[in-house]
Structure formats: C-alpha cells, structure tokens
Amino acid sequence: MTSASTSSPAPRPADFKSDIKPVWCPGCGDYHVLLSFTKAMAHLGVQPHEVAVISGIGCSSRIPAYTNCYGFHSIHGRALAVATGLKVARPDLTVICAGGDGDGFSIGGNHFLHACRRNIDLTYIVMDNEVYGMTKGQPSPTTDPNWDSALTPGGTGVSPFHPLVIALASGANFVARCFSGDPNTTAKVIAEAARHPGFSFVQILSPCATFRPDQKEWRNMVRDAPVGGTDDPARAARRIMTDDGFNLGILYRGSRKSYRFSVGENKDELAAIEGKFTL
Amino acid sequence: MAQSQQTETSLSIALVGSGGTGVMTAGSLLLEAAANAGWYGLMTRSVGPQIRGGEAAALVKLSTSPTCSASDRFDILLGIDWKNADRFAGEIPLTPQSVILGDAKAGDPPENLAASGARVHTVPLTSLAGDISGGRPNMIALGVVAALAGIDQENVVALLAKKLARKGEAAIEASTRAVAAGYEAASAIPSPCAAPSLKAPQKGRWMINGNQAAGLGALRGGVRFVSAYPITPATEILEWMAPNLARLGGTLVQAEDELASINMAIGASYGGIPALTATSGPGLALMMEGLGLSVGSEVPVVVVDVMRGGPSTGIPTKSEQSDLNIAVYGFHGDAPHIVVAPTSVADCLFTAQWAVHLAEALQSPVIVLSDQFLGQASAIIDPPADLTFFARRKVAQEPGESFQRYAVTADGISPMSIPGTPGGQYTADGLEHNPRGTPSSQATDHALQMDKRARKIAEFDYGDHWADIDGEGELAIITWGSLTSTVREALDRLADDDVSVRLIALRLLAPIRQEKLAAALDGVSRVLIIEQTHGGQFHHYLRGHYDLPGDVKSFHRPGPTPLRTVEIVEFIKNWSDQ
Numbered sequence: 001m002t003s004a005s006t007s008s009p010a011p012r013p014a015d016f017k018s019d020i021k022p023v024w025c026p027g028c029g030d031y032h033v034l035l036s037f038t039k040a041m042a043h044l045g046v047q048p049h050e051v052a053v054i055s056g057i058g059c060s061s062r063i064p065a066y067t068n069c070y071g072f073h074s075i076h077g078r079a080l081a082v083a084t085g086l087k088v089a090r091p092d093l094t095v096i097c098a099g100g101d102g103d104g105f106s107i108g109g110n111h112f113l114h115a116c117r118r119n120i121d122l123t124y125i126v127m128d129n130e131v132y133g134m135t136k137g138q139p140s141p142t143t144d145p146n147w148d149s150a151l152t153p154g155g156t157g158v159s160p161f162h163p164l165v166i167a168l169a170s171g172a173n174f175v176a177r178c179f180s181g182d183p184n185t186t187a188k189v190i191a192e193a194a195r196h197p198g199f200s201f202v203q204i205l206s207p208c209a210t211f212r213p214d215q216k217e218w219r220n221m222v223r224d225a226p227v228g229g230t231d232d233p234a235r236a237a238r239r240i241m242t243d244d245g246f247n248l249g250i251l252y253r254g255s256r257k258s259y260r261f262s263v264g265e266n267k268d269e270l271a272a273i274e275g276k277f278t279l
Numbered sequence: 280m281a282q283s284q285q286t287e288t289s290l291s292i293a294l295v296g297s298g299g300t301g302v303m304t305a306g307s308l309l310l311e312a313a314a315n316a317g318w319y320g321l322m323t324r325s326v327g328p329q330i331r332g333g334e335a336a337a338l339v340k341l342s343t344s345p346t347c348s349a350s351d352r353f354d355i356l357l358g359i360d361w362k363n364a365d366r367f368a369g370e371i372p373l374t375p376q377s378v379i380l381g382d383a384k385a386g387d388p389p390e391n392l393a394a395s396g397a398r399v400h401t402v403p404l405t406s407l408a409g410d411i412s413g414g415r416p417n418m419i420a421l422g423v424v425a426a427l428a429g430i431d432q433e434n435v436v437a438l439l440a441k442k443l444a445r446k447g448e449a450a451i452e453a454s455t456r457a458v459a460a461g462y463e464a465a466s467a468i469p470s471p472c473a474a475p476s477l478k479a480p481q482k483g484r485w486m487i488n489g490n491q492a493a494g495l496g497a498l499r500g501g502v503r504f505v506s507a508y509p510i511t512p513a514t515e516i517l518e519w520m521a522p523n524l525a526r527l528g529g530t531l532v533q534a535e536d537e538l539a540s541i542n543m544a545i546g547a548s549y550g551g552i553p554a555l556t557a558t559s560g561p562g563l564a565l566m567m568e569g570l571g572l573s574v575g576s577e578v579p580v581v582v583v584d585v586m587r588g589g590p591s592t593g594i595p596t597k598s599e600q601s602d603l604n605i606a607v608y609g610f611h612g613d614a615p616h617i618v619v620a621p622t623s624v625a626d627c628l629f630t631a632q633w634a635v636h637l638a639e640a641l642q643s644p645v646i647v648l649s650d651q652f653l654g655q656a657s658a659i660i661d662p663p664a665d666l667t668f669f670a671r672r673k674v675a676q677e678p679g680e681s682f683q684r685y686a687v688t689a690d691g692i693s694p695m696s697i698p699g700t701p702g703g704q705y706t707a708d709g710l711e712h713n714p715r716g717t718p719s720s721q722a723t724d725h726a727l728q729m730d731k732r733a734r735k736i737a738e739f740d741y742g743d744h745w746a747d748i749d750g751e752g753e754l755a756i757i758t759w760g761s762l763t764s765t766v767r768e769a770l771d772r773l774a775d776d777d778v779s780v781r782l783i784a785l786r787l788l789a790p791i792r793q794e795k796l797a798a799a800l801d802g803v804s805r806v807l808i809i810e811q812t813h814g815g816q817f818h819h820y821l822r823g824h825y826d827l828p829g830d831v832k833s834f835h836r837p838g839p840t841p842l843r844t845v846e847i848v849e850f851i852k853n854w855s856d857q
Binding site: 020047048049050052053054062064065068069070071072073074075077078081082083084085086087088089090092093110111113114261269270272273274277278279 | 311314315480483484485486487491495498499503504506523526527530532534535536538539540541542543544545546547548549550551552554568569571572576659662698699700701702703704705706707708709710716717718
C-alpha cells in the first residue's frame with residue numbers, strides 16, 4: 001500500500017515520464033500503457049523517486065527507462081524475483097513490476113505462481129499481446145493455438161494459458177483486465193491495484209501492431225464486464241473461464257493477508273548471536 | 280595408504296553406526312569435552328545418501344593446535360553397529376597401531392576395516408546401556424572413547440549437565456551413568472595413544488562449523504537480506520541465518536528456485552540492503568545469468584557456493600573443488616567479477632565478511648567458494664577477531680539533474696543512488712548503457728563501460744588478503760580452499776624432516792594478481808599445485824594466467840574422500856618419481 005507524500009507538491013502525470021524515446025513500433029499498445037502508468041502514479045499521489053518499476057526482457061519490459069521513476073530492466077523472466085527482493089528489503093517503496101506475456105507466463109511462469117502465493121504488496125502489470133514481439137513474432141503462452149508463425153507453422157496446437165485464473169488459483173489478492181486503448185480506465189485500475197494490499201495482477205490487452213495486426217479489432221471486442229468484481233475467488237475464476245477474454249474491469253479483490261516480514265537494523269543482538277558459539 | 284609416524288599432537292577417533300544410534304551426538308560431545316580439556320579439534324560428518332537412517336560416521340580429530348584437515352589415520356574406530364560400515368573404509372584409514380572397538384553383539388567388524396591389522400576389542404555397549412534406566416549405547420561409547428583419549432570423566436559429566444539441562448535430571452542421570460560405565464569398560468582396553476600434556480584451554484574458544492561461520496561473517500559484514508533455496512550442503516547456512524537475521528532486523532525469503540533466489544538478492548541489494556544467497560553447484564549453474572546481471576547492472580551481491588561433487592547432481596554429501604571453473608569462467612560475455620575462497624572453518628567467517636565488503640565496495644557479484652568439508656565440519660577455534668570490514672557502498676548522497684549512475688570514474692566505481700533518494704532516479708540495466716544508464720549499443724559506450732567494470736575489479740587494493748603465504752624454500756605449493764589446512768600440516772611434517780616448503784594459498788581466486796604471485800614465487804624453482812578436482816582445473820587456471828617458474832607439477836584428484844596430509848608428504852618426498 002502506498003501513502004501520499006505530504007511534503008512535496010502534488011505530482012502530475014508528466015513528472016513520471018522520462019525524455020527517452022521508446023523503441024516501440026508505431027501503433028504499439030504499450031505507449032498507452034506508459035501513459036496509463038504515469039496517470040496512475042499521479043492518482044496515487046506518490047513522488048517519482050518513491051516508485052520503482054521493475055521489468056524483465058521484451059518489448060514491454062523496456063518501460064522502466066521511459067518512466068522517471070527508479071527502474072530495473074533485469075533479465076528475461078525474472079522481474080518478479082527482482083521486485084520481490086526489492087519490496088521485502090524496502091517496503092517503503094511503491095514497487096510496480098511490468099512486462100509481457102512471454103516474459104511473465106513462459107520463462108517467468110514459475111515466479112508468477114509463487115509471487116501470487118507469497119502475496120507481497122506488489123503490482124504486476126502484464127502487457128499481453130499474445131506474441132513475442134522483440135524476437136519478431138513467435139507464439140507466447142497466451143497465443144491462439146491456430147496462429148501461424150515461422151517457428152510453429154500451422155499454429156502451436158497448444159491451449160493458451162489463462163493468466164487471470166492461474167493468478168486466482170495461486171492466491172493473487174487483486175485481479176483485473178484492462179485494454180490499453182482506454183488509458184483513463186487503465187490508469188484508475190493500476191492505481192487501485194497499487195493501493196490494494198498484497199499481490200495485485202493487472203492484465204492489459206495491448207495490441208502488437210507489427211506482428212498481430214489482427215489485434216486492431218480488439219478495440220471493437222472489449223467491453224466492461226457485465227457484473228462488478230467479487231471477493232470470492234471461485235466465482236471470479238468461473239466468470240473468467242467462461243468469458244471470451246474481453247471482459248474488462250477489476251474482477252477480484254481479496255482480503256488475504258500480505259506476506260509478513262521484518263526489516264530494520266538492530267546490531268545489539270550480534271554479540272548474543274556470537275555468544276552461542278562460545279564454549 | 281602409506282603410513283606415517285604418529286605425531287604426538289593429534290588423536291583421531293571415528294564413531295560409526297546406523298542412523299539413529301546417536302554417533303553424531305556422541306562425536307559432538309566428545310569434541311566439546313576435549314575442547315574443555317584443552318584440545319583443539321575438528322569433527323566431520325559422513326553419511327549415506329538416505330534421508331533418514333542409513334550409515335553415519337562422526338570423524339573426530341583432536342589436536343594440540345588448531346586443525347582443519349582430514350585425519351591421515353584413525354587411532355580409534357568404534358562401531359555401535361557395523362551395518363554398512365564397510366562403506367566408510369576409504370574415509371577411515373586404520374593402521375596396525377589402531378584399535379577397533381565393536382559392540383559385543385554386533386559381530387566382527389567389516390573385513391575391509393579389519394584388514395588394516397588394527398587390534399580388535401569388544402565392548403558390551405548395548406548390554407551396559409540396558410542395565411541403566413534410559414541408558415543409550417552411544418553414551419557408553421562416549422565414555423569409552425573419552426577415557427581412551429585421556430579426557431577427565433568430570434569434564435564429560437559437566438558437559439552433559441550443561442547440554443542436557445533442558446531435558447531434565449533423569450536424562451542427565453542416565454547419560455552420566457552410561458558415560459561412567461563406558462569409562463569403566465575402557466579400563467580393560469589398552470589405549471592406542473599417549474595423552475599429551477595439555478595447556479589449560481584459552482577462555483572463550485568457539486565451536487562452529489564452516490556454514491555457520493560463513494553465515495556469521497555475512498551478518499558481521501552487514502548482510503540483512505538473504506534469499507534461500509535449499510540445497511545440500513549449503514542449507515545449513517540458510518537455516519542458521521533465518522532466525523539470526525531476524526534478530527538483527529533482516530529478512531530471509533525462501534525462493535521458488537535458484538533463478539529466483541539470485542534475482543531476489545539482486546533486487547534487495549538494488550534497494551540498498553546488502554544481500555546474499557547460498558547454494559551448491561547445481562544452484563550456482565542456475566544463477567549464472569543473474570550473476571551476469573549483477574555485473575552488468577553493477578548491483579552488489581554475494582553468493583556462497585558450498586561445493587560438492589559434480590557434475591550434475593554428482594555427490595551431494597561429499598566435498599570437491601570442481602566448481603572453480605564455473606565460478607571464474609561461467610559467465611557469458613566479458614564479466615569481471617570476484618571469486619574468493621575460505622582456507623579453513625574459521626576463515627569462512629573472515630572470507631564471507633570480506634566478500635560482503637568487496638561486493639559492496641566494488642558493486643560486483645562475489646562468489647565465495649566454500650565446500651562440503653568446511654561447511655559441515657565443526658571446529659574448535661580461537662575466538663575470531665573483530666574485523667573492520669563492513670558493507671560500504673559508494674552512494675550518491677544528493678544526486679541532481681546531472682546524475683550519471685554509470686559515470687566513468689578513475690577507479691571505475693560509480694556512485695550509486697538508492698531508490699527513495701530524490702533526484703537519483705535511474706534504470707539499472709543489464710543492457711549495455713551509457714553513463715546515464717540509457718540503453719546503448721554504441722561501440723564507444725560498450726568500450727567505456729567494459730573498461731570501467733574491468734578497471735574497478737583489477738585496480739582495487741585487496742591488501743594482503745589475496746593469499747595466505749607461509750614458509751620459505753625453493754619448492755612452493757600453490758593451493759586453495761579447504762586443502763590449505765591439509766597442506767599446512769604436510770609442511771609441518773616435512774619441516775620435522777628439515778624439508779622447507781613455501782605455501783601459497785589463494786584466497787582471492789579472481790581477479791588475477793599476477794604481480795603479487797610473481798613476488799611470492801621469487802626464488803622458487805619447483806611448484807606443486809594441489810587441488811581436489813579430477814581435471815586439474817586450478818592447475819589450468821594458474822597456467823593460463825601466471826608464469827610459473829621451473830619444474831611445475833600438479834597433484835589433483837576428485838572427491839569424495841578428502842586429500843590427506845600423508846599423500847602430499849609422499850608426493851614431495853618422491854618428487855622425481857611423480
């Protein structure tokens with residue numbers, strides 16, 4: 001959970017944006033996610049130096065440098081591990097972990113499960129475009145089984161992963177789905193996710209203009225979920241399993257206790273610890 | 280196994296038995312009672328691969344000076360039973376001067392142990408224990424071996440009262456009576472060893488194992504975050520640190536795998552908290568990409584690798600030095616970093632503390648190469664000195680508009696801003712970057728940053744800690760890690776024969792210290808490189824980076840049995856045949 005700073009002026013979205021030009025393709029949904037992120041942080045009322053954005057590798061994982069926050073562009077699949085260490089060591093920081101579907105659900109899949117379980121107070125944003133873009137168009141765990149690619153001619157034939165349901169089953173405390181094309185709503189959801197205690201997971205449908213031009217249609221397919229979020233994970237999971245993947249909104253808010261840890265400095269105990277070895 | 284003269288100053292006792300017979304407890308008590316009587320000593324544990332049960336051996340070496348090497352030969356072998364004890368024959372060398380003691384009901388000792396020609400006696404361990412309410416054969420055994428070692432019975436009795444206080448009067452009474460019965464039974468057995476006259480023990484000696492010492496060194500050094508994935512034989516570091524870290528306000532997180540544990544440690548350290556993880560070979564292999572991130576993003580992290588037999592799952596419960604190659608060469612890309620190795624159980628504390636200091640000062644990963652032998656051996660040591668090494672990072676206190684996280688500096692170390700510091704925002708990156716941290720694939724940026732990262736490691740002042748150097752002579756032994764103590768004892772023995780040998784034990788394995796080693800080798804015409812690997816990794820590493828003078832020989836063999844002093848003595852005595 002994040003509390004607003006009192007001593008500094010109210011932050012504006014522009015305060016969270018760096019002057020580095022993104023490597024993203026024209027039309028990439030991630031531009032809007034970056035915009036949503038800056039708005040969300042301004043909503044939260046935190047200062048840029050109080051936020052750390054942690055990512056792995058992939059197109060969307062380039063986002064930390066495009067913010068004016070502290071950032072860590074780490075290695076493929078390990079963003080949640082880095083974010084976990086940081087948040088446990090520095091619970092005072094607002095830690096936002098961000099990346100793509102390949103990074104989070106394939107190479108980083110195990111960390112995703114355990115970050116949900118551990119329920120550390122983190123926000124995890126996955127910009128899901130159902131493709132590996134940086135390596136130029138291979139199927140990811142969320143890709144339709146019939147999607148043709150050079151690596152998997154004729155499609156993978158493998159069922160896609162259901163990240164939101166897996167997050168629920170693994171213990172995530174907040175689960176939402178957004179569309180990058182609606183940055184205002186996405187910003188509000190990210191801010192809500194960051195405020196919510198424990199592990200919050202936000203899947204953002206973020207079209208890939210280059211390798212998935214078909215995703216231009218997503219703007220016509222997304223809709224607000226017909227019913228509001230629930231605090232019952234089984235109900236939330238059933239709804240998500242039976243929708244078509246385009247219902248948007250905060251789908252689940254839990255009240256599970258966050259990970260318990262202590263951090264501080266108390267050197268007085270060292271002598272007592274060492275005393276145990278004395279004969 | 281060649282025999283050597285029994286030195287007056289040491290006494291080795293092996294206790295074997297099936298899991299659950301309590302040989303480890305008896306061994307630990309023997310070591311501590313001996314320490315109270317004025318001995319130094321070391322106890323190593325040897326167990327089969329079983330999770331519970333199976334054969335177990337407590338190998339206790341007592342010495343009049345601090346010791347940290349495997350015994351050449353055992354004076355006493357006591358078996359509470361002989362089930363599978365034959366598997367220990369390689370680890371428990373016996374001589375015709377040794378004594379084998381077995382329970383009267385256990386039958387004959389295994390042939391491969393009896394073949395040593397050692398005298399065999401029986402002791403009615405189980406029936407004596409049966410006569411005492413709550414009596415156990417391992418406590419009878421403790422009494423027998425303590426008596427044969429010349430330790431006062433009062434000493435053992437006082438220790439039992441202290442150790443068993445929480446179990447209550449009945450437990451103390453039962454064990455005390457059992458020990459007394461053991462002392463009485465021992466009076467019928469001629470001792471194989473003359474007890475030396477011992478000085479009154481120095482106050483404040485410690486009993487500690489290498490894994491605890493490494494954990495304590497890390498705490499002393501300032502580590503306050505540990506990520507943990509269990510692996511033999513490193514788990515004890517993590518289990519020891521968990522509660523003790525909490526007492527200091529730090530935190531341990533159990534990770535889902537080693538990929539997570541290294542990256543969690545890096546994340547915590549990025550946040551300004553000195554961080555560590557501990558593992559063994561298979562885990563280190565999984566951590567290599569993360570360690571490369573630590574190099575590229577210049578985030579300090581310490582990894583203690585408690586080496587075991589490899590490759591792959593290898594021999595998890597036995598020692599080897601075969602992770603040297605992966606530690607120094609395992610990174611992809613050009614990745615200057617630091618590898619250090621403790622030279623004894625006591626030195627695990629020093630080296631771990633130094634490792635934290637180096638990691639923090641140099642914003643670098645530091646791999647500490649301990650091994651199963653050091654990690655799981657309990658040693659009696661003099662109280663360790665207070666060291667001044669404490670985690671100190673060059674921090675940008677008031678970073679402003681022009682702050683460059685990866686600024687090119689003369690010493691290669693760039694001030695780091697800690698998240699939460701206003702104005703210090705930057706993105707740490709494993710992508711090559713410019714001084715500001717912005718990703719860059721420009722040749723100039725790559726060269727500048729590579730040079731900077733190499734320079735800070737190469738030009739740092741490591742002081743005299745890079746190696747332990749002892750003795751004079753035209754023959755020098757270069758070794759490292761847990762073999763250092765074994766080599767030292769070999770050199771002591773050679774000195775008795777007026778053979779003078781120089782010892783150079785590297786504590787700093789990477790970076791290379793060419794000039795320092797050249798100076799240490801001044802006047803040397805023969806070099807012997809000693810290591811516990813099958814392929815001679817250390818030999819090749821030295822050959823690749825140093826000019827070694829004169830006649831150079833390599834003595835290396837793999838685990839699982841430890842290299843022994845006598846092997847080194849024989850090698851040197853028969854130099855021309857090697």
